[in-house]
Amino acid sequence: MSDLIDDPMPGQNLPEYSVTELSGAVKRTLEGEFGRIRVKGEVGRVFKARSGHLYFDVKDDRSVLACTTWKGQISGLSVVPEEGLEVVVTGRMTAFGGQSKYNMNVDEVAVAGQGALMALLEKRKKQLAAEGLFDPARKRPLPYLPGIIGVVTSPSGAVIRDILHRLRDRFPRKVLIWPVAVQGAACAPEVARAIAGFNRLTPGGALPRPDLLIVARGGGSVEDLWGFNEEIVARAAAASDIPLISAVGHETDTTLIDFVSDQRAPTPTAAAELAVPVRLDLMAHMDGQGARLSRAISHGITRRRQRLADLARALPRPDGLLDSPRQRLDQVGDRLDSALIRSVQARRIRLADLSGSLRPSALQRMLRNHRQDLDARARLLPQAQDRAIRRRAEALSGLSSRLRPTQLATRLDQKAASYRVLGNRLAIAATTGTARLRSKVEGMDRLLATLGYEATLRRGYAVVRDEERVITSREDAARLASLEIQFADGRLVVANAPSRKTARTSKKPEQGSLF
Numbered sequence: 001m002s003d004l005i006d007d008p009m010p011g012q013n014l015p016e017y018s019v020t021e022l023s024g025a026v027k028r029t030l031e032g033e034f035g036r037i038r039v040k041g042e043v044g045r046v047f048k049a050r051s052g053h054l055y056f057d058v059k060d061d062r063s064v065l066a067c068t069t070w071k072g073q074i075s076g077l078s079v080v081p082e083e084g085l086e087v088v089v090t091g092r093m094t095a096f097g098g099q100s101k102y103n104m105n106v107d108e109v110a111v112a113g114q115g116a117l118m119a120l121l122e123k124r125k126k127q128l129a130a131e132g133l134f135d136p137a138r139k140r141p142l143p144y145l146p147g148i149i150g151v152v153t154s155p156s157g158a159v160i161r162d163i164l165h166r167l168r169d170r171f172p173r174k175v176l177i178w179p180v181a182v183q184g185a186a187c188a189p190e191v192a193r194a195i196a197g198f199n200r201l202t203p204g205g206a207l208p209r210p211d212l213l214i215v216a217r218g219g220g221s222v223e224d225l226w227g228f229n230e231e232i233v234a235r236a237a238a239a240s241d242i243p244l245i246s247a248v249g250h251e252t253d254t255t256l257i258d259f260v261s262d263q264r265a266p267t268p269t270a271a272a273e274l275a276v277p278v279r280l281d282l283m284a285h286m287d288g289q290g291a292r293l294s295r296a297i298s299h300g301i302t303r304r305r306q307r308l309a310d311l312a313r314a315l316p317r318p319d320g321l322l323d324s325p326r327q328r329l330d331q332v333g334d335r336l337d338s339a340l341i342r343s344v345q346a347r348r349i350r351l352a353d354l355s356g357s358l359r360p361s362a363l364q365r366m367l368r369n370h371r372q373d374l375d376a377r378a379r380l381l382p383q384a385q386d387r388a389i390r391r392r393a394e395a396l397s398g399l400s401s402r403l404r405p406t407q408l409a410t411r412l413d414q415k416a417a418s419y420r421v422l423g424n425r426l427a428i429a430a431t432t433g434t435a436r437l438r439s440k441v442e443g444m445d446r447l448l449a450t451l452g453y454e455a456t457l458r459r460g461y462a463v464v465r466d467e468e469r470v471i472t473s474r475e476d477a478a479r480l481a482s483l484e485i486q487f488a489d490g491r492l493v494v495a496n497a498p499s500r501k502t503a504r505t506s507k508k509p510e511q512g513s514l515f
Contacts, residue, residue: 019097020097023095023097023100024097026095026097026102027094027095027097030093030094030095030102031092031093031094033093034092034093035092036090036091036092037090037091037092037093037104038088038089038090039058039065039088039089039104040086040087040088040089040112041058041059041060041065041086041087041089042058042059042060042084042085042086042087043056043057043058043081043082043083043084043085043086043087044056044057044058044059044064044083045057045083046081046082046083051071052071052074053068053069053070053071054068054069054070054071054074054081055067055068056069056081058087058089058104065103065104066101066102066103066104067081067089067091067103067104067105067106068103068104068105068106069105069106069107070105073106073107075185076107076108076185077107077108077109077185078108078109078110078184078185078226079109079110079111079226080109081109082120082123084119084120084123085111085119085120086111086112087109087110087111087112088109088110088111088112089104089106089108089109089110090106090107090108090109090110091104091105091106091107091108092104092105093105111223118222121229121256124229124231124234124256125256125259127231128231128234128235128256128259128260129259133234133235133238133259133260134259134260138238139262139263140243140262141243141262142212142243142245142262142263142274142275143211143212143243144277145171145276145277146173146210146211146212146275146276147173147174147211148173148174148175148176148208148209148210148211148212149167149173149174149175149176149210149211149212149213149214149275149276150175150176150177150178150198150210150212150213150214150242151163151175151176151177151178151213151214151216152178152180152191152194152195152198152213152214152215152216153177153179153180153182153214153215153216153217153268154179154180154181154182154217155177155179157182157217157218158218159216159217159218159247159268160177160216162268162269162272163175163214163216163268163269163271163272166269166272166273167272167275167276170272170273170276170277170278170279171276171277171278171279171282172279173275173276176198176207176210178194178197178198180194181227182217182218182227183217183220183224183225183226183227184227187226187227187228187230188227188228188230188232188233189232191215191227191228191233191236192232192233192235192236195213195215195233195236195237195240195244196236196239196240198210198213198240198242199239199240199241199242209242210242211242211243212242212243212244212245212275213240213242213243213244213245214244214245214247214265214268214271214272214275215228215237215244215245215246215247215248215257215261216247216248216268216271217247217248217249217268218249218250218268219249219250219253220249220253225248225249225253225255228246228248228255228256228257229255229256229257230256231256233256233257234256234257234259234260235260237257237260237261238260243262243263244261244262244263245261245262245263245264245265245271245274245275246258246261246263246264246265246271247264247265247266247267247268247270247271250266250267251266251267454488457486457487457488458488462485462486462487463485463486464477464483464484464485464486465483465484465485465486466480466483466484471483477496478496480496481495481496482494482495482496483496
């Protein structure tokens with residue numbers, strides 16, 4: 001048994017490797033044997049890790065090659081791998097000992113032929129069309145005359161010179177240029193940032209926001225224009241709030257940005273022509289519109305003047321319009337004198353009737369009658385008071401005979417309280433009645449002062465009397481020997497000596513009109 005153990009096994013003189021040493025040796029062998037190589041195949045699974053590294057497969061009909069592009073290498077790729085794309089990848093073979101796998105570190109990706117590029121382009125077009133980015137309903141109209149135009153292009157090419165020259169010829173506008181790379185790996189991200197940057201500007205700010213954007217580039221091959229086929233550029237153009245004109249390549253060139261832009265121009269020069277109108281044509285159009293407006297106004301005024309003349313001929317003469325009102329005015333004027341005379345006479349008679357009832361003799365008689373009535377009532381008042389007192393005393397005596405002293409005192413207190421209440425009410429009623437009568441008398445005095453003749457005397461008039469009789473005619477005054485004339489400040493008795501001339505002239509009629 002011990003002999004079996006001590007005998008050496010065949011092959012035990014080979015060197016021993018640790019797992020790490022073997023993995024390192026395999027990695028060195030792969031990298032040294034193949035070096036930098038190019039591999040053609042179809043892109044399979046594509047995965048971008050959170051760390052930023054890109055992992056994808058390149059395959060043919062029988063084998064699969066795992067490929068890795070580190071985060072720092074992605075920006076140098078001219079084409080980003082997409083599933084189904086036929087490519088030629090360039091890099092170095094290496095191994096990953098942690099999983100016993102080998103892969104290819106890719107630092108350059110190229111499309112394997114123009115047909116593959118067209119297939120990729122068609123695939124992106126279908127994807128974006130399915131999302132509605134090509135829908136004509138979302139395209140906005142271009143402003144007729146933009147104040148500021150933003151241009152996204154290379155500042156050193158002939159494109160920007162063509163655009164500025166055409167704008168200067170047609171209608172000069174302010175132009176803001178955002179310089180970008182128009183081909184290569186940096187083209188797509190720079191164009192997308194330029195479109196987004198123009199949209200972030202503030203309208204009317206220190207750097208004003210453009211009213212229109214032009215994304216322009218000259219002609220070239222499919223590979224040269226591929227940056228404008230990238231999805232990031234198409235989505236930036238679709239998200240732009242500013243109307244956008246795409247002018248990439250020549251008329252036969254088509255890129256994805258042409259489908260999502262609001263307007264496609266066949267050339268950069270045509271984009272400038274779409275952006276602004278021709279100033280001279282616009283001025284000529286304005287002159288023509290002004291001439292048409294002047295002619296329309298002139299014709300309108302002429303037609304309205306003719307219409308006014310036709311209507312004026314149908315109107316009656318001004319004198320004819322005033323004949324009837326003038327005749328009615330004359331008739332009313334003729335009746336005015338007699339109407340005024342009748343009105344004055346009626347008011348004089350009414351005033352005489354009222355003043356007759358308010359003569360001093362009538363007022364004295366009225367006051368005399370009231371005084372006699374009050375005197376009669378005053379003479380009867382003591383007897384009525386005595387009778388009332390006797391009745392109250394008899395009632396109290398009868399009540400006192402039936403009531404005890406305490407009850408009698410209580411009843412007396414109640415009666416005293418009742419009498420006090422009645423006395424207060426009587427005093428209030430007497431005060432109120434006296435005030436009411438005083439107000440009534442004052443009102444009658446004011447009415448008497450208003451309607452009486454004394455106020456008329458203060459205006460320069462006088463009253464002629466024969467004792468207490470008022471003389472109202474000249475004939476009556478001529479027959480009297482003396483007259484009493486009342487003025488505002490007193491009465492004056494004068495002797496009357498009527499003459500024959502007075503007697504003769506007294507027969508003349510009174511004035512018949514107030515005018």
